Amino acid sequence: MEHQASSEPQHVSYRSGAAARLAGLSPETLRVWERRYNLSNTERSERGQRLYSAEQVRKLSLLKQLVDQGHAIGVLALMPDAQLQELANAAYTQPDAVGPIRIGVIGSNLAKRIAGSARDRADLVLEYSRSQLEQAAQDAPNASVEVLVIEQSELHDNAVSLIAGIKNRWGAVAVVVLYRFCASATIRALRAQDCLVARVPADVNELALLCRSALTGERLPPQPPSHLPDIRFDESALLTIMASGSGLACECPKHLADLLMMVGSFERYSAQCASRSADDAQLHSDLQRAAGQARAILEAAMEKLATAEGLPMPPTTRL
Template sequence: MMKISEVKDVAGPSYRSGVAARLAGLSVETLRVWERRYGVCDTERSEHGQRLYSAPQVRRLGMLKQLVDNGHPIGMLAGLSSEQLEAMALGAGAAQTMQSGPIRLAVVGEGLARRIAAAGRDGLDLYVQRSCPGLEQVPRQLAGVLSDVLLIEMSEPDDQALPLLVAARDSVGVQAVVVLYRFCSSATIRSMRAQGFLVARVPAEPGELVLLCRAALAGNKLALPERPVQQVAPPRYDEAELATLTTARNGVECECPRHLAEILMMVGSFERYSAQCAARNDDDASLHRELGHAAGLARTMLEGAMARLVQAENLPVRAAADERD
């Protein structure tokens, strides 16, 4: 019986803990608890001491997350082999499909096809059989292609694209359809899902794209969240501390501390305001949660910069310790 600690691909891509957790649909805190209590990962470390996860380890973490969400205890799952986890998560037939070779793709979007081709080792699990620039060309250029997944990239899909998406699916022999977008209304996303499409934002990394395609083939969106969600840390600085920074004397020959403190107050205020909007308006709740989440991520990044500035210039507020792997 093989544990995850024995499944390593030192020649493959390596992901830091935050990226690995996001790809697997986990919070970093949950990943650390699983490592400490159940030994789910025996990771390599970078020269700076940060944990590094291989692509097989990330895939395994994603399956563990799926099965835990379905009610299986992590203590029982941690000792199972990857083959056993795949059989539990997807069924024997789906697991066999996943292991038989690269996922065959019919791709709509020349830029997407080029990114997959340029992904190197990260894209080895994907094979583009044929591609075309847009949905209008699918019946003519992709008709009859027998692929596993029809992968479509549309920056801003709307309701008018839905008939073209359905026609594209019907003209290509595929098991699943994945639609990638950058901005899209909640109503349009619901309409696409109603057609059985897996809908997600354009992923930042090839490894994410592989997991999305596998999730679509499995017919189970729990294998990867529709939009990988990065956890937002609580505020490091309160309003009083930021106000102090707007008037603090420092050794920097500019007003960056004041400007950064003012930006942080503004971003934090918008984050709280979005939470209020999400609570009082059911129709726009999803949009406002997304706005608040984006503001929270921006605040977290800016607070990291402020913490470095506070420490470097000995400014008169506490400097929260940065989390390290």
């Protein structure tokens, strides 16, 4: 049984594992939230386990919903329950932008992509185009533009003041900033200027969704995790390799297996680590992806080493 009745009739209390699952959280995230933000005044069982009421579980579920929308848990934890519910309700009453969106583009590559995707850009009307930020900073605003899209593949902090100046010059126009590589501090600085900041989308349809989000003032939806390489050596297979003999005079198989276990553990940790903000969530996603890529490189080396030395291979590995 994952729930336990208290001494009060009809009162059901849930242990932390069940409460986390019902709220859509991992147990690790719930523990971090409780430790950092003291979210709920939980009761304790005779054995000292936390017990959550149904109302507390509903609050945890509401917090999870709001964090997924991009709100910072550190801010949410300070809000009364009624304010949290109002914030959640606002997401369902936000008016949608309708009709084609008139955009201006700063960035030669993006303008070319839009021009070459006429069949896929029915939601976008290109009203203005410049290749450089400096050009746009000198131009008079185009009154027809609803959303100004700025593309900078390598977005550095020295562009923040220039983009802020362009945004102020263009007044109430919504601004979307796209990048491929950018520091978290630069992203935070641009978001503080009310810019919607995102990675360069794969196709023009995604750009239309970003522009519509900028128009309605919505936060970006949570990004689905990017595909990570499949695990070829689980911990059981690595422990088997570490216990096996090798013709090598050194202990390279053992050391490599140990490295793989550490990298794999960090990959899993990054996936479950609690985030205090949207930037934290993005950082942990980047760390998880980097660890997964490092794991794949080390696994390829382990496969080559195991093949050369006749070490035991996991059944699912195909050579």
